Amino acid sequence: MDKIFLKGCRFYGYHGVFSEEKQLGQIFTVDLELELDLSRASESDRLEDTVHYGLIFETVKKQVEHQTYDLIEKLGGAICDNILEHFPEVQTVNISIAKENPPIAGHYDAVGISLERGRK
Incomplete structure (x- = not known):
């Protein structure tokens, strides 16, 4: 299967379990890989014979910056569902979402999740 990818997309959102995350917000980095023919x-x-990755970017941006979730697992699932619903050419979505500054004491580059969702 062929792929389109978007790497290192950065957005400012208000996702997290802790009140500080919901009030202050933080940067979320999103990587996407879309499988399609x-x-x-x-x-x-x-352009009509492919998926416009600018529209994919706007779809992700809207979900990250205009919605709020406690868990980035939920955010990732919502993004995947949205892409699969609005872009029928896409067969599989692989997404990784990272928080660079979560409220965890310690030294690390980021924490995050990866999900894979496809058509049933």
């Missing part, structure tokens, strides 16, 4: 686009050179 790109053979028509690779032959035609037409």
